[in-house]
Amino acid sequence: MDTANGNIGGTANIAATGSVNFQGPKLDFFSLVANGALTTSANVNGYINNVLQAIQTKGTVAMYQVSPAAPTVLNLAIYPTGAYTAATLLTTANTSATVASGGQNLELTSAAGNAVFTTAASNFAPV
Structure with a gap:
């Protein structure tokens, strides 16, 4: 934690001292639902890559x-x-990302602002 005047004391009022946790930018969380499984290697390297590239024309994907x-939820x-x-x-993801991949x-x-991430390191990919 950081404040304008150094470390926060054990008895300090954190709300009053305005502490800040420097861990990166504030993020928006979304979930996108596809009409088929996204877990095949062709989809990961093709379709999902296209979705991420389309989204990054206007924003940056911090993680996915x-x-x-x-397996239909991204x-x-x-x-x-x-x-x-x-x-x-x-709309943005569908405009540029629709491709036939993995035989699908x-x-x-659909999309919603309700992403839920599993914290096991092998299950998410920081970008």
């Missing part, structure tokens, strides 16, 4: 994860905040 519990953390709404994110013609069918 295909949900281990639901969770995203994006900055700057406010770059996308769920509706504009869905994938398309994103």
Whole structure:
């Protein structure tokens, strides 16, 4: 933690001293749902890459994860905040990313601001 006047004392009022935790930019969290599984290698290297590149025309994907519990769900953390709404994110991702991959013609069918990440290191990919 950092404050304008050095370390926070054990008895300090944190709200009054305005502490800041420097861990990166504030993020918006979204989930996108596809009409097919995103877990095949062709989808990871093709379709998901296209989705991420499309999104990054307006914002930066800080991290993403295909949900281990639901392989049709792509969770995203994006900055700057406010770059996308769920509706504009869905439109942007679908405009540039729709490709046939893994024998499927994938398309994103919905988006919401409710991403949930699994914390196991092998299940998410920082960008």
